[in-house]
Amino acid sequence: MADPTFETLLYSVEEGIATITLNRPDRLNAFNTQMMKDMIAAFDRTDGDDAVRAVIVTGAGRGFCAGADLAAGGATFNYSESADPSRQEARVNGVQRDGGGLLTLRIYDSLKPVIAAVNGPAVGVGVTMQLAMDFRMASTAARFGFVFARRGINPEAASSWFLPRLVGVQTALEWCYTGRVFPAQEAFDKGLVRSLHAPEDLLPAARALAREIIDNSAPVSIALTRQMIWRMAGADHPMEAHRADSRAIQARGASNDAKEGVTAFLEKRPAAFPNRVSTDLPDIWPHLTKRNFS
Numbered sequence: 001m002a003d004p005t006f007e008t009l010l011y012s013v014e015e016g017i018a019t020i021t022l023n024r025p026d027r028l029n030a031f032n033t034q035m036m037k038d039m040i041a042a043f044d045r046t047d048g049d050d051a052v053r054a055v056i057v058t059g060a061g062r063g064f065c066a067g068a069d070l071a072a073g074g075a076t077f078n079y080s081e082s083a084d085p086s087r088q089e090a091r092v093n094g095v096q097r098d099g100g101g102l103l104t105l106r107i108y109d110s111l112k113p114v115i116a117a118v119n120g121p122a123v124g125v126g127v128t129m130q131l132a133m134d135f136r137m138a139s140t141a142a143r144f145g146f147v148f149a150r151r152g153i154n155p156e157a158a159s160s161w162f163l164p165r166l167v168g169v170q171t172a173l174e175w176c177y178t179g180r181v182f183p184a185q186e187a188f189d190k191g192l193v194r195s196l197h198a199p200e201d202l203l204p205a206a207r208a209l210a211r212e213i214i215d216n217s218a219p220v221s222i223a224l225t226r227q228m229i230w231r232m233a234g235a236d237h238p239m240e241a242h243r244a245d246s247r248a249i250q251a252r253g254a255s256n257d258a259k260e261g262v263t264a265f266l267e268k269r270p271a272a273f274p275n276r277v278s279t280d281l282p283d284i285w286p287h288l289t290k291r292n293f294s
Contacts, residue, residue, distance in 0.1 A: 005041075006023075006038040006041070006042065007034050007038060008022065008023055008024055008032070008034050008035040008038045009021060009022060009023050009035070009038045009039065009042060010023045010060065011042055011045070013049070013051060013052055015211075015214075016051065016052065016053035016054065016210075016214045017052075017053070017054050017055070017056060017207060017210045017211075017214070018042075018045075018046045018049075018052045018054070018055045018056070018112075019055075019056045019057075019058065020039065020042050020055060020056070020057045020058075021057075021058055021059065021060050022035065022057070022058070022059045022060060022064070022065055023060045024060075025059075025060040025061030025062075025063070026061075027066065027069060028061070028062070028063035028065070028066035028120075028121060029059045029060060029061070029063050029064065029065045029066060029126070030065065030066045030067065030068065030069035031065055031067060031068050031069060031099075031100070031124075031125045031126065031129075032068075032069040033099060036099040036100070036102060036103050039103055039106075039129075040102065040103060040106045043055075043106050043107060043110055044106075046110070046112050047109075047110060047111045047112065047277075048278065050219070050276045050277060050278050052112055053112065053210075053213070053214040053219055053222075054112055054113045054114075054115065054210035054213055054214055055110070055112050055113065055114045055115065056114075056115045056116075056117050056203070056206050056207065056210060057114065057115070057116050057117065057130075057133065058116075058117040058118075058119050058202075058203065058206075059118075059119050059120060061120075062119075062120045062121075062141075063119070063120040063121045063122075063126075064116075064118045064119055064120050064121060064122040064126055064142065065121075065122055065123075065124075065125065065126030065127075065129070066121055066123060066124075066126055067123045067124025067125050067126045067147065068124055068125055090102060092293050095293075097293055098156045098157065099125075100125040100128055100129060100156045100157030100158075100159075101156060101157050101158045103125075103129055103157065104128065104129060104131065104132040104157045104158050104159075104162070105132075105158065107129070107132035107133060108132045108158075108230060110226065111223040111226065111227075111277050111281070112222070112223070112226075112277075113134050113135075113210070113213055113222060113226060114132075114133040114134050114135075115133065115134065115135045115136075115137060115206050115209060115210060116130040116133045116135065116136045116137065117137055117202050117203055117205075117206040118130065118136060118137065118138040118139060118142045118144075118184075118193070118202075119139050119141070119142065119199065119202055119203075120139065120141055120142055120143075121142065121143045121145075121181075122142060122143070122144050122145075123143070123144065123145035123146075123147050123181060124145070124146075124147055124148065124151075125156065125157055127144045127145065127146060128146070128155065128156060128157035128158075128159040128162075128163075129157055131157070131158075131159055131162035131163055131166060132157075132158070132162060134226065135194045135209065136187075136192060136193045136194055137193065137194055137195050137196075137197060137202060137205055137206050137209070138184040138187060138188070138193045138195075138196055138197070138202070139184065139196075139197060139198070139199045139202045140184055140185075140196055140197065140198060140199065141184070141199050142183075142184040142187070142193075143181050143182065143183055143184065144181065144182055144184070144186075144187050144192065145175075145179065145180065145181035145182065146159070146163075146175045146176045146179060147179045147181065148176065148179065149176060149177065149178075149179045150179035151179075155176050160172075161234070163175075163176075165233050166191060166192060167190050167191050167192050168191075171190050171191075184196055215270075216270075216271075218257045218261065218271070218273040218275065219273065219275070219276065219277050220252070220255070220257060220273075220275045220276070220277055220280050220281055221252065221257065221273075223277045223281055224248050224252070224281070224282070224284065227284075227285075228241070228244055228245070228248070228284075231244070231285075232244070244284045244285065247282070247284035247286075248282065248284045251282035251284065252282070255275055255280065256274045256275055257273045257274065257275040257280075260272060260273055260274060261273070
């Protein structure tokens with residue numbers, strides 16, 4: 001059943017998979033402050049619920065997300081003229097923090113794997129929000145566009161960090177310089193998208209990938225792996241990975257999950273991992289602190 005808590009989302013959990021559906025179909029799921037808050041709260045919920053093993057994000061209706069809601073016209077991106085008082089909550093030292101970035105930083109910290117099921121147009125923040133997700137699976141009807149320069153602004157949502165790591169600097173620059181909207185096939189060819197699917201097959205395919213993860217892997221191992229891969233994408237030296245690997249192997253090697261994983265393999269049966277993300281996730285990052293905005 002859908003959760004009524006959120007104003008701009010549908011939220012449901014079924015068989016270990018949380019589905020977050022952007023739900024402003026009359027606006028092609030255009031992104032606004034309330035959607036940002038709802039999405040951050042939804043990821044807080046998925047992280048805190050051990051029953052959730054994977055997350056799928058998709059859109060209601062024919063679009064994934066048409067980007068920022070432009071209802072305010074020319075003042076849309078002028079935070080000093082914003083009529084929305086909630087925008088002031090994220091102001092630091094006179095700088096208004098970008099709402100898309102607040103969201104992607106939250107997704108970056110997710111303890112559960114995140115799959116974008118891109119069912120239709122995804123432009124502006126509609127595509128940059130996906131960059132912090134682990135997999136992007138697209139309908140053949142989907143389209144993508146980093147349209148910021150055509151609106152007189154610049155890439156946001158920390159996409160200047162994420163996008164080149166996914167598709168390389170040359171492709172990132174071309175897409176952002178031109179601001180053109182391009183088809184799902186190009187997104188697939190350039191590595192932005194993992195796979196293409198007929199519209200009716202998209203969500204079943206996303207659920208199948210989620211099930212493969214859920215049915216075979218330890219939740220705590222997945223949470224650690226997600227942190228390690230993403231954080232090491234910006235590491236200065238492989239020694240940082242070695243430190244994290246060593247701490248993680250020491251902690252996980254003595255865990256009940258490791259005992260069960262080896263025993264199940266030797267007994268040729270599916271593993272039933274007992275450890276939980278909410279209580280058994282080791283801290284392997286004592287040398288790192290969260291980076292604050294200043």
